[in-house]
Amino acid sequence: MPALSILTYPDPLLKQPSEEVFEFGAALRIFTEELEEAMRAGPGGVGIAAPQVGKHLRVIIIDAPEKNNTPTHGKQILINPIITKWKGMIKGREGCLSVPDYIGSVIRAQVIDIRAQDLEAKSIELKMQGYEARIVQHEIDHLDGMLFLDRLVSRHHDLKKRK
Amino acid sequence: MWHMLTLVGKDQACIVAEVTRVLYEQGADLGEASMIRLGGNFTIMLMVNFNGDAERLKVILTPTTKQYQLTMHIDKFDGKLHDHMQADVQICIYGADRSGIVASATDALSAAGLYVLELRTDVAGSSDQPVFIMEIEGYASKGIEALKRAVEVLADLEVSVQPLETLIG
Ligand SMILES: [Zn+2]
Numbered sequence: 549m550p551a552l553s554i555l556t557y558p559d560p561l562l563k564q565p566s567e568e569v570f571e572f573g574a575a576l577r578i579f580t581e582e583l584e585e586a587m588r589a590g591p592g593g594v595g596i597a598a599p600q601v602g603k604h605l606r607v608i609i610i611d612a613p614e615k616n617n618t619p620t621h622g623k624q625i626l627i628n629p630i631i632t633k634w635k636g637m638i639k640g641r642e643g644c645l646s647v648p649d650y651i652g653s654v655i656r657a658q659v660i661d662i663r664a665q666d667l668e669a670k671s672i673e674l675k676m677q678g679y680e681a682r683i684v685q686h687e688i689d690h691l692d693g694m695l696f697l698d699r700l701v702s703r704h705h706d707l708k709k710r711k
Numbered sequence: 712m713w714h715m716l717t718l719v720g721k722d723q724a725c726i727v728a729e730v731t732r733v734l735y736e737q738g739a740d741l742g743e744a745s746m747i748r749l750g751g752n753f754t755i756m757l758m759v760n761f762n763g764d765a766e767r768l769k770v771i772l773t774p775t776t777k778q779y780q781l782t783m784h785i786d787k788f789d790g791k792l793h794d795h796m797q798a799d800v801q802i803c804i805y806g807a808d809r810s811g812i813v814a815s816a817t818d819a820l821s822a823a824g825l826y827v828l829e830l831r832t833d834v835a836g837s838s839d840q841p842v843f844i845m846e847i848e849g850y851a852s853k854g855i856e857a858l859k860r861a862v863e864v865l866a867d868l869e870v871s872v873q874p875l876e877t878l879i880g
Contacts, residue, residue, distance in 0.1 A: 595880030615876070641877040649793050651877055679876060686880045704831070704846070 550585040552601040554645050557695060562646055566597075566604040566691040569627050572669040576607075580625050580667065584609050590645050595683040597690030600646050608687035612680035620680045626664035626672075629688055633661035640682055641703075642696045652700040656682045713742065713790050714759045714768055720781035722753040729775050734759060737771050742792050758790065798828050798848040800855055801875050806868035808834055808841035816845065816865055823861035824853025843868075848875065 555561055569576065579598075587596035587609055598607040606628045612620040636658030643651045659677045662684060666672055676684055686696060718730065727746060734741065742758030761768050765785040776783045802825075804816055813832060821827075829848040836842035851858055855874055862870045 590879070592877075592879045594878060597880075610880075641875060643877055643879045645879060649795060651795075651797070679878065682878055683880050686878060 550589045551582045552586045552603075554586055554590065554596075554600050555602055557647050557697070559646075561602050561604075562599060562690070562695065563693045564599065564604055565693045566599050566606045569605050569607060569665075572627070572665075572667065576627070577667055579603065579605075580607060580609065583607065584623075584625075587611075587645070593645050595687045596645060597687040599690050599693070606691050608684070608691065610680065610683045610687060612683055615679060618678050618680075621674055621676070624674070625667060626662070626684075627666065627669075629662055629664035629684065629691075631657075631660050631685070631688065632663050632673075633659075635659040638678075639701065640679075642682070642686060644686070644696055646690075647695060647697060650697075652696060653703045654686075654696050654699045655701055656685045660684065712760065712762075713788055714761055714765055715786045715788050715790070716755070716757045716759050716768070716772075717784040718755040718757075718776065718781045719752055720776075720779055722748055722751060723779055726753055726779055726781070727755070729779065730755065730757075730772070733772060733775050734761075738762065739768075742790075758792075796826065796828055796850050797877065798850055798875050799877075800825070800849055800851040800858060801873045802847040802849070802858065802862070803845070803871045803873075804847075804862070804865065804868050805842060805844040808836070808843040809867075812843050812865075812868065813845065816862070816868075819861040819864050820847070820849075820858055823857040824851055825858055825861075826850040826852060 583596055583598060583601060586601055587593045594612055595608065595610040598605045608626050608629055611623040614620050634657035637655050638658045639653050639655050641651050642654045658681065660681045661675050663671065663673050731741065740760040742760060744757040746755045765787050768785055769783065772783060827847055827849045832845045834841050834843055855872060859872045862872060
């Protein structure tokens, strides 16, 4: 059993925005270890945000598998992440550890630049695309009290047809 | 227990609201549903959890089906909620309409391991030049490459077989 369990909708804590992290240290490190454990406990989880376990801190963990020759950054613990640049839009299928048994389509930016801090409070900048960029956008939404359900679009009409 | 309720009739305002109101007032719970307009008709397939048998459900709904001239069919079934299979492939097929497209496509695909989870077809274009379009979401039990090989028999049609990737986060 992981130390932290994942909250599921309609828990109101999922709709509550998270606070910026100022204290970096052992407690934060231990928390991220437990958060990662919670992410890996479920089937297929590739990302998690702190509010999903009821802790309202701006902390996310992602781990995008490498697919179709698109490079990823592997496991990343991102503290206070912000997106500084967006490019392109693409529709994709999303589910959520906090919304079991539902898959929906969501439009996300295709390429993003992000800025965050690592566990030592050092500033990091990363460029992400495709699936990995989608995960980060999904998780940052959690930090703002948003779920993918708030962004659903039709599964049957894609961007091309709408032009 | 769960029943599958099927209703079909000419599309009119308020069918859904009326049918679901009656079911709600009789204490029935609704589950998964597919409601769609097909060829000017409105079709409803609805999972109804109802504490009674199919006959009783029919009696309850008959005034509404008479009023809206809907044909009704009810089956008790063993289904349940939260029993979704995750789609991992999307197949789109289109081309000049001819007879037998669905049969030959689904025959080839199912032999190659496809479980169809959702299938939609439309005949677009004009009556002179009808264009057939089919979209399938499914689960590729023998992998996507097997499906790609299987659709090679549909040489007169445009076919795309794309993996469906789902993020869980
Ligand atoms: Zn989520």
